[in-house]
Amino acid sequence: MSQQLKVKVSDKAEGIVEKDIQNNVFNRRELYIKIYHIGSGTPSRKEIISALSAIYGAKEDLIVVKDIETVYGGGISYVRVNIYKNKEDLEKIEPKHLIGRDTGQKVKKGGKNAAKQG
Template sequence: MAQQLKIKVSDKAEGVVEKDVQNNVFNRRELTLKIFHIGSGTPSRKEIISALSAVYGAKEDLIVVKSVETIYGGGISLVRVNIYKNKGDLEKVEPKHLIGRDTGQKVKKGGKNAAKQG
């Protein structure tokens, strides 16, 4: 069995990469992480992105956190992440609300002006 890559997310959180798949169809790397944060809150998406950026050498705006699932009171989160090679592929595949969420941009929901965002 291969050695699992350890990632330090913050002072109180550390994770391991459980699955690392290169998806050539979408030109991205798909990761599944298990993050241990016993005794502290769930790490933010920003913390996860900056930790992965440091380890994989990818730009932060090319990393999309798909989901962060934490079991109540467990102190362990399962995180799914996609790391893209370029911005064009990311924008073709990922929903706009996820791109905005990870970069900290505010995305308008609903209404007649929502479709006019750019």
């Protein structure tokens, strides 16, 4: 296996890309990253997205953080990220609430008024 890529998320958090999969079926790159942030909180989605955007040269709105799992008290988080090649594929595949979460937009979820949002 080739050398693992290092990702500097912030002054207090840095990680390594454990898996980098090119998924041609969905026209995206799938990353599995282990982030070390010992002594500080879990890095935000925005911090992770901006760090990956700088490294991979992808637009921030084409990067979706699928999930962040933090080991309790350990200062280590496991992050799953998809980087799309275009906006159309991203919008077809990813759930709307994840797209809105990463860009800071508020997306109305279920409930009786959800159908009215148009």
